[in-house]
Amino acid sequence: MSAQKTPVFFLGATGYLGGSVLARLLEHPAASSYEITALVRSQEKAKKLEPFGVKTAIGTIQDLDLLEKLASEAHIVFSIINADDDPHIQAILRGLKKRHATGDLPILIHTSGTGVFLSHANGLHGDAVVFDDNKPEQFEALPHEALHRSVDELVIAADKEGYAKTYIILPSTIFGTPSNALTKAGIQNTHSIQLPFLIKASIGRGQGGVVGKGAAKWNYVSNADTAELFVAVFNGVTTPNNTVPHGREGLFIGENGVFAWSEVGNAIAKALYEAGKGKSPEATTFTSEELTKYFGSEFVGNLIAGSNCIGLATRSKALGWTPKNTKEDLIASVKVEVDAILKEQASQ
Ligand SMILES: NC(=O)c1ccc[n+]([C@@H]2O[C@H](COP(=O)([O-])OP(=O)(O)OC[C@H]3O[C@@H](n4cnc5c(N)ncnc54)[C@H](OP(=O)(O)O)[C@@H]3O)[C@@H](O)[C@H]2O)c1
CATH class of the missing domain: 3.90.25 (UDP-galactose 4-epimerase; domain 1)
Incomplete structure (x- = not known):
């Protein structure tokens, strides 16, 4: 009898960043121990993903009941889809809370962005406060209205409440043209923002x-390096004695x-x-x-x-x-x- 696979819910599989992360997970040495379900918006993309052994659910981030259900069935959720939409992350968190009620402590790896601490300069100067991902107090001092911040606050609150362990990745300006199995299959967007x-x-x-x-x-950070950052977090949090900082301290900037x-x-x-x-x-x-x-x-x-x-x-x-x-x-x-x-x- 084969061991039960760990269920993973993946949002953003067809995206510029999410596709690269998924491609790395599919070639991970432990790939066969995970069952990945990806949210996609079309049958066409679902059909292209399935040969990679990825299960799919057709829907959008506006389908809140679906997101809640899929999250409630997952031990690990990757959200690489939208850093500014409260309702969909609230639905995912409701799902994770249900999951926790079954005796699991699920994991959420969420994507925010360094835009959370951008400051206006109208292109006139380069002076800015430097934000260190090792200093959560800098982020806590940001206004609720800052870009991405309301979603980050919801994610961190879930960790504080104790029903999920949360990790937030904050990429900066991502560059580079990804080339992997998913781009070759025409599944993944290859352009940044x-x-x-x-x-x-x-x-x-x-x-x-x-x-x-x-x-x-x-x-700046390259697409490939950003995908490796997700893998580094994933490897850390899936080791039996996971000591990766989480919640308010679980912030990981992508920059080089x-x-x-x-x-x-x-x-x-x-x-x-x-x-x-x-x-x-x-x-x-x-x-x-x-x-x-x-x-x-x-x-x-x-x-x-x-x-x-x-x-x-x-x-x-x-x-x-x-x-x-x-x-x-x-x-x-x-x-x-x-x-x-x-x-x-x-x-x-
Ligand atoms: N690229 C950067 O430089 C950068 C830097 C920092 C942070 N980020 C953050 O990283 C995340 C991913 O960015 P990205 O560059 O990978 O964007 P992207 O290439 O536009 O990918 C977005 C993903 O979300 C899906 N999607 C969009 N709207 C949806 C909806 N309503 N319902 C379901 N799926 C939907 C897209 O699916 P379809 O294939 O169906 O369109 C795609 O899989 C975002 O939160 C972004 O803010 C990106």
């Missing part, structure tokens, strides 16, 4: 752009250094110039009208590519996580992303 936003705005105006002086700074938005803006300008789609190889400042046109509003443009957001992955690295991809890789990835987006747009 911030850089493509900036690239599309730059293509739209025919010139690489920056917000303000491009002086604001964020951390700092970049200025001018560095990325200039790389976009150069790539566009080389492709014959940009006027100059040096970035110029987005006008107010351009910010509104390409980012939805000046505020959003300033937030996405003109804010500061600097953290330290102290606790993540204490787990043994060793990110490999550097700023050179980030800058090199810009051209790849620019060319991919130009190609996509040309084929539409």
Whole structure:
């Protein structure tokens, strides 16, 4: 008789980040001891995932009863889907509470983002308080209204109440084009969020752009390194004598250094110039009208590519996580992303 498999509920299997994490779990040495159920939005994606031995449930994060049921059946939940939606995380937590009532102490590995501590700079300077993932008091001092914070608070409260052990991963600007079994099967989104936003705005105006002086700074981390951070947390929390900090202390930043938005803006300008789609190889400042046109509003443009957001992955690295991809890789990835987006747009 085969041993019972540990049930895992996975949200975000088809996403840029979630797909890479799932691909790593599928090739994990202990993969055969887990039964993974993934939430997907279409039959088509379900059909593509099933050959990988992944069970699927069709639904959205608005299907709260379904989320509660699936979470109640799982020992481990990965949520890599939405860092700002309270109702769906509340449904997952209700499910985990039910699970706890059956005698289990379930695990939630949730994805937030370093945007929780971003500060506005309109691209004019790079001075910011550095947030250390080893200092939970810094995060507790953040306002409830900060990006991602309300969801993080709900997750941490569940741990405090004692019905789940919770771990929050906070990636910074994720870059790089994932390549794994799920991308090859056409299941996973291969584009990140911030850089493509900036690239599309730059293509739209025919010139690489920056917000303000491009002086604001964020951390970067590659898609592959971020997936390894999830694996490091997963390995830690699934060892029999799990000592990984959880709850208010279970915060794990994904970063491998700092970049200025001018560095990325200039790389976009150069790539566009080389492709014959940009006027100059040096970035110029987005006008107010351009910010509104390409980012939805000046505020959003300033937030996405003109804010500061600097953290330290102290606790993540204490787990043994060793990110490999550097700023050179980030800058090199810009051209790849620019060319991919130009190609996509040309084929539409
Ligand atoms: N990318 C970054 O740089 C970055 C940095 C920090 C934090 N994060 C956070 O990481 C999480 C994942 O981001 P990502 O870059 O992987 O995003 P993504 O590529 O857009 O993936 C989002 C995932 O959520 C699914 N999804 C979206 N809306 C849904 C809904 N209503 N119901 C069910 N499924 C839904 C998508 O499924 P479909 O395939 O059906 O669309 C996809 O699997 C987010 O919370 C994001 O804020 C990302």
